[in-house]
Amino acid sequence: MWHRVFARCNRTKHWRRNTAVDISKDFAQHMQAQDIRTTQLPNGLTLVMERMPDVRSAAFSMLIPAGNIYDPPGQEGCAAVLSDLITRGAGDRNSQQLAFDLDNLGLQRSESASGSHLGLSGATIADRLPDVLRIYADIVLRPQLPADQFDAARAGIAQSLHSIEDEPRQKAMQELRRRSYPSPWGLPSDGNLEGLSQLTADTVRTHYENCFRPSETILGIAGNFDVQAIQKIVEECFGEWPDKPAPTVEVSDWAPNVSHIAHESTQTHIGVAYESVPYRDEGYYNAWAAVNILGGGMSSRLFTEVREKRGLCYSVYASLSALRDQGRVFCYAGSTNERAQETLDVMLAELQRLPEGIKEGELERCKAGAKSSLIMQQESSSSRASAVARDWYHLGRVTTLDEVHQKVDALTVPSILKYVDEHPADNFTVLTLGPESLEVNLGVS
């Protein structure tokens, strides 16, 4: 999430070109000028393109404002079923023909529902991109949503829900997320079995008709292609898509909470969450650094204290979750039942002792990891397509990797401590899953 940044973009139909400027120190030699162009069609669809002259692939990421927050209450799972059904026939291709034609283009693709979006993405050889986009215009604007495949699509989501029941680690983190955000924001994207059972093919079609609209849709494309030709194709394919008003979403109240899910198992799964800031917040990079120092890798505090020094668990981490308007830190540890209480105690103690001080070395490692990630990301068209689309969603503009680099470089121990002081780790939401519930002991180390 963190590795996305800020370059000025326009919301008009005219191009503005963002190129890299003034990057600091020895790192500058590694960063390439990025050629990022943004345009908005008259119907509101935003097209963000990054041209990558050194690759031969092209990738796209299309975010459509039809995620599971728009699921009708009592029929949760609607967006998830739609994300399956939407590729089962479009335009004049039936389900099988559509799969065949996309596979013939060598497209590696995926469809998914998240809270805010239904996401369609794919990657292939760059010169296949025009054909891919034309087929996706059918998928987005003219899906068949065949009623006779509704049961199969729903069964797939139902079985995915069943399988989560068998995977307590995922189950624990899904339940932690549900309890950490006001509903419907934290709800599982696949919904629930009760909601699915109430769903009909008509509900799914209505979800499509209510939610699919150009004005909050973002199409990110990255790779080696002719930007003007691709813009023209996007305009031809998506320009006539009529806009409509956004559906409303009712958001519940929320407060931190502690809960336990009884589960017979050899292990206890521990999830801890607390409030952080969203990506667009000016404190975001300090928040990111704090979480990284806590639980971002093998020299992080949680890894060192919980796993390496005490051997309490096989897996432990902390990560930052960001919706557009709110953020959370999610921490996980899996432990034997016998050592679960000690694991939770040590985790909470580590979270709370961060304001006591951060070493320069911790910050340096954090920066080194960030810079290395930037280099990797700039080499992947899929990463970039996804990053430019999500950037636009979160910030209403697209950022360059140079700017991320500058933000990372500007981090200091005092800036992080100031952030941590203003946003302390407290008001924990705790979810445990295992045979026995645990005590939330604050102030223990």
Place this chain on the structure above:
Amino acid sequence: MWHRVFARCNRTKHWRRNTAVDISKDFAQHMQAQDIRTTQLPNGLTLVMERMPDVRSAAFSMLIPAGNIYDPPGQEGCAAVLSDLITRGAGDRNSQQLAFDLDNLGLQRSESASGSHLGLSGATIADRLPDVLRIYADIVLRPQLPADQFDAARAGIAQSLHSIEDEPRQKAMQELRRRSYPSPWGLPSDGNLEGLSQLTADTVRTHYENCFRPSETILGIAGNFDVQAIQKIVEECFGEWPDKPAPTVEVSDWAPNVSHIAHESTQTHIGVAYESVPYRDEGYYNAWAAVNILGGGMSSRLFTEVREKRGLCYSVYASLSALRDQGRVFCYAGSTNERAQETLDVMLAELQRLPEGIKEGELERCKAGAKSSLIMQQESSSSRASAVARDWYHLGRVTTLDEVHQKVDALTVPSILKYVDEHPADNFTVLTLGPESLEVNLGVS
């Protein structure tokens, strides 16, 4: 696995340069000349380097012949514990200092045990590569293997074994693999709890002393670096590593088998395996195409027949597994208990009806997917580092992506049918995990 091919390499200390030649049709424009160089140090260590001038990263993959096939019988899990313990201090750095210094280089790294190898890999900004290699020389030649961290390393592996017990999908495929190869080849890389309990810090050190040797170690490096400078560093760092004889491994008899693991769950997990050919076999690409047509993607037969048409399961696939001297096809489906028998029946019917015919369209899709994957792979230094190292292990030479492309292009429906005729899907090993065992009905559709 399939995407690796054949370029002539020398086993001497002198370079030979492999560049791309004569690639067919429109695809040629997408492929780059590859600059692959192979050398063998006098002590037997093989260094394979691919220079990628368009990237800024560098990645390495080191395969050391110390995998879990060398675990002492009754002390399984030895290689897995070693793969954890080996980065807990090396040379004059203790565990924490080593993690700090690697993180300071921005290295994204992993350590793992497989049947044949203990694998160390990582990726970072290209100019950090010399420092990374110097630290890895300490890890490989001078690990501290501290006895006081043995319990923590073992506990990590033990908890990973416990967690597999909670994840029936993984458990089923692990048990299928165990039953599909002669022991010790199919054994789980983490060993088992009984074996772990017998393990001591001394056994792990002995495993290191017996197995770690240059003569079957392969160091693959890919990215944007000065090949002569890197070769010099590798020679300095690893040239004095003394060779020793390989330990022997006793391999059991094996025959296809059917078994069931009782597990209370809402789902039944179904694994089916049958014999295929290893990567170095001349029939490999036909084997790969056959498996791809069966279960390689969303227009594959298993996906279409089992999931899309009948909604029997949420996940189904077939894939090719290749050891150096033997290969298997592994198929998986997860289903509700009620529909598990029907799912298995349909899977087996699809496997058996492949010799009846393959459509040109199926082959075309298979080729399109392969070519697209080739393009993606050529853009990732991590993919290439790993590919050149594994190529060397399987073939004793390194292959270019062009040559894979030519092999894929040369596939025809008759060539695949001939392969399938000579290597029919039969003598199934079947493993089911769920509340009820299933019947293996052959000849049912």
